[in-house]
Amino acid sequence: MPAFTFEKISPPARRAPAATIPKKPRGLISQMIDRLAARRARRALRSAKMGDEKEAK
Template identity: 80%
Template sequence: MPAFSFEKISPPARRAPSATAPQKPRSVISQMIDRIAERRARRALQVERAMRQDDKPAE
């Protein structure tokens, strides 16, 4: 018979994130950065499409 034994401790219960907590409004700076990034992405897509059309052989 062992001289000591270990007691199994169950892990703490996980707390579900509360859906009722209001989100903080985004700062003006982060909104501006999002707008700039979106415009840059759109511009990159336009350039990429133009390059693809240039690569197509003329029939």
């Protein structure tokens, strides 16, 4: 009789997908920085557009 016996181990049962973690509301400082960045980007696009129009003339 062998000293060891090996059993076939079945794969783990599939679990349901993990529940999504609700996102925390962004802080006031983060919102202010986002607004400033958006305004700066719009201003940069506007100034680039104006520069292109001046070069075209």
